Amino acid sequence: MSSNELGGFLRSRRERLTPKAAGLRPGLAHRRVPGLRREELAELAGVSVGYYTRLEQGASSSASDAVIDALAVALRLDPEEHEHLRALAAPRSPTRPRARRSVLRPEVRRLVAAMSGTPAVVIDHRVDVLGWNRLGHALLAGHLPFDAPDGRVRPNLARMLFLDPHHRALYRDWPAKATVTVSALRRAAARYPSDAGLTRLVGELATDSAEFARLWARRPVRTCAHAIRELDHPLVGALTLANETLVLPDDDQQLGLFHAEPDSPAADALALLAHQVSDRDRRVVGEVPDEHSAVPTSETGVHP
Template sequence: MDDGQVISTATDLGGFLRSRRERLTPDTAGIPPGTTRRRVPGLRREELADLAGVSLGYYTRLEQGVSASASDAVIDALASALRLDPAEHDHLRVLAAPRRPSRPPVRRSVLRPAVRDLLGALPGTAAIVIDHRTDVLGWNRLGHALLAGHLDAAAPDSPHRPNLARLLFLDPHHRALYRDWPAKAQVTVAALHQAAASHPGDPGLERLVGQLALDSAEFARLWARRPVRTCAYYLRELDHSVVGRLTLHNETVTLPDDDQRLGLFHAPPASPSADALRLLENT
């Protein structure tokens, strides 16, 4: 395979390495304090290269995007030196992997009829399906009422269907739903970073990130921090405009088609939140 047959995410790789290097303090890395004043907030490149056992020149090429990829051994050494957690380590591997050229995905994700039927067969549970861009592909009646009752329920089938990331940062109604909005925002940006690493060259995803970075200073700031950690389960504290405060279990299940994810919001039986969901479903 020649150089023209590999597409690299070297720029994103360098940015991620730089963000984690600047986050790590010399004291945390076990480096004795020096006698000269430090100009950088974290480790110097030469310090990280020494900790990882690679040459300064090689590490500099990685961070500057000159080198397109790195071996598993180098990635593991850098992850150890940077004190990355497992999720960050996995993300670094994805960023460092060479890419075969592929036509950017231009088609819209489509919800299978069986999955649409499943959404309607979940009484008492708010359900929604999104793709890797966080476009809403479908939701049941309760999912729509819980997450975006102020929007047209048929919107997922329209040319301009809702996008959860856009709603979270740009729609005050949706934003007000989350009592812990900063945590939800960080998880959403982390998911988009992982999607960008897994789907390089996706024009729809690039347009979404570009729009959010222009229209939301909060998004731009979070995006620059390059958060990674996500989870498939959360306990959501919500303030709904119709039924008030809710405490819901939020489970995320990955579907086998087109990186689609099924989100479920439910409450323990006979709890106040379950009663509120029932009321909302029948409103």
């Protein structure tokens, strides 16, 4: 990550806030940019121009809680942006442990597997897929091997969303999903500024996807613990599913669950997908002839 994430975030929010929105009277002088000037923001926050300039230019990498709160008020930050600013401004300890390859606890793996009627997936702070159940795999990435999360290169939701056409085509609300995914990576970058794996992932996506690069430059930090997802599944068609995200705080991991409204077309489609998954699993152990398969078994597309 850039060594001046704090300055970049402050600048992005300063440049989007107009003097009118900030409560300032319009001046007579010509403005080169629509956003606030540094001196205007410094005055609103009650800090010196020199101190604010050092923050934005990276000459000072941390700020007190009082200064952060004053800047958040002056910039009209929402609670999520305020918390992100606080994370960026937190003092960095040179001995702070680096994020390592995440491990899915056996208890969580068994829990996910037991949710046989509900698509479930577990991701880490890099949005690497650590595990999924059969229905979660069939819903999100049936074109990949089921055991892909246990491989050397794990599936990654951001990589799939921007670079894998099969996964991208799943989301009718792709722009909203893309924004939430980039936001998750932005927040992770604030928590783990020395995470080399995260840095490589962001660099790869910014190089290979112009859409990711544009979104990353906007520095979104919106959270999305629950949403309604409109999906176009290649096997069962249109699905409207509620997507709930539960945080596993001890491991900095998230459990994503998908469910349909009872007695809805989406519930019927999800039941059909579960039936196809069950038929495929029985076929693997020799209970159903291969020619009855309704699910492709060959791997296609871009492997994350």
